[in-house]
Amino acid sequence: MPNNIPLKNIIRKGDDNGDGWVIQLETDKGRAVYGIAVAQSSSGRTGPTWSYVFENDGFTVVDLGTPGSFDNFVDGYSQLPLNLNEIQRVIFTHGHSDHDGTAHEFSSLYKAEIWAHKTYSSLKKYKIWEIQDRESSVLQKELMRISSILISDSDKFSRWNQYSDYYANKGKTSVSKDLSNQEIFKDLQIIETPGHSPDQIVLLLDNFMFTGDHILPEITPHPTSNTIIQKKISNSLPCFLKDTSPWFGLGTYLNSLSTTMKLGNKYSILPAHRLHNKGEFNWIDQSRGLEIISHHEKRLNRIIHRLNSNSDSLEDLTRGIFEKSKLLGANIFAAMSEIVAHLEFLEECNDIKVSNSGKINVTGNGINYIKKLEQLRSV
Ligand SMILES: [Zn+2]
Ligand SMILES: [Zn+2]
Numbered sequence: 062m063p064n065n066i067p068l069k070n071i072i073r074k075g076d077d078n079g080d081g082w083v084i085q086l087e088t089d090k091g092r093a094v095y096g097i098a099v100a101q102s103s104s105g106r107t108g109p110t111w112s113y114v115f116e117n118d119g120f121t122v123v124d125l126g127t128p129g130s131f132d133n134f135v136d137g138y139s140q141l142p143l144n145l146n147e148i149q150r151v152i153f154t155h156g157h158s159d160h161d162g163t164a165h166e167f168s169s170l171y172k173a174e175i176w177a178h179k180t181y182s183s184l185k186k187y188k189i190w191e192i193q194d195r196e197s198s199v200l201q202k203e204l205m206r207i208s209s210i211l212i213s214d215s216d217k218f219s220r221w222n223q224y225s226d227y228y229a230n231k232g233k234t235s236v237s238k239d240l241s242n243q244e245i246f247k248d249l250q251i252i253e254t255p256g257h258s259p260d261q262i263v264l265l266l267d268n269f270m271f272t273g274d275h276i277l278p279e280i281t282p283h284p285t286s287n288t289i290i291q292k293k294i295s296n297s298l299p300c301f302l303k304d305t306s307p308w309f310g311l312g313t314y315l316n317s318l319s320t321t322m323k324l325g326n327k328y329s330i331l332p333a334h335r336l337h338n339k340g341e342f343n344w345i346d347q348s349r350g351l352e353i354i355s356h357h358e359k360r361l362n363r364i365i366h367r368l369n370s371n372s373d374s375l376e377d378l379t380r381g382i383f384e385k386s387k388l389l390g391a392n393i394f395a396a397m398s399e400i401v402a403h404l405e406f407l408e409e410c411n412d413i414k415v416s417n418s419g420k421i422n423v424t425g426n427g428i429n430y431i432k433k434l435e436q437l438r439s440v
Pocket of ligand 2: 160333334
């Protein structure tokens, strides 16, 4: 819990799960920041998406909400002492549908510019799972091989299909500014924090840190796995995306957590989810970053432990580590890809070796990752 709770005023009370709250916050410089909990169109695990708005060279909005939630967005903003026409820009913390899912509706009604990290506009027209070169590593090949056996075509189809309209609209979204690391706009600073997604950024304003899904209370953000993009698409991408290793993977995510922790402990974190849940606010600071690193350390410990005691395949490990309820239908893909992200990190630390047939073995003592995490934690 941070020393200073940034809450100044509750403008509208919402539900126990966080839906519908509208609050006024205040930075250490006395600047008003409003938080609007935009309920998702269907109830999801993460709860509402928190959109924020403040004045910095005109009104700046951080994130919009999930597809189908535009009415909730407008309704929440109607409680504020500002008009949606006055918004100068919308900045996306990253390009996941629960953040930029109503960009199309917003842009068709309002003139505000859209800003996002530079990888956003380069990748926005692609479904990342379709452009990934799955032949690029044994683990990625295994992930596809096992899921094609375990996940029915109808499950796969409904999952992918659900996003078709979203991607069609997203491809057409016009981005006015491609953001880079450390850029400053008056009092607002951009920090690249890739890992949860390639385009994840956090925004610093006075003593506030808007983290999107980089750091969340209650939830451990999902890390991406390493993503090599198919050659034919990679060729048309800008230079900074030719090598995708700085943008994807658990190692990248953990590095980004280390980066945000090194900014010092003066920040109040304003996350995109779970700022309010179960009838209470969750006020957090950077120490939450340490908890997230510890979560991943525990998972890495369990993986090494299982590998040392006879588990040696991706499917085995996934079934051993996740509860059965998390492995139903197409969910097993998300669970396995999370295990792949951890195995890739262990590979990078030289703690495991994956044979061409997908058999995974611990090399040496399998403890290099512990040292690596120690380095990331030492701020
Ligand atoms: Zn996300
Ligand atoms: Zn999210």
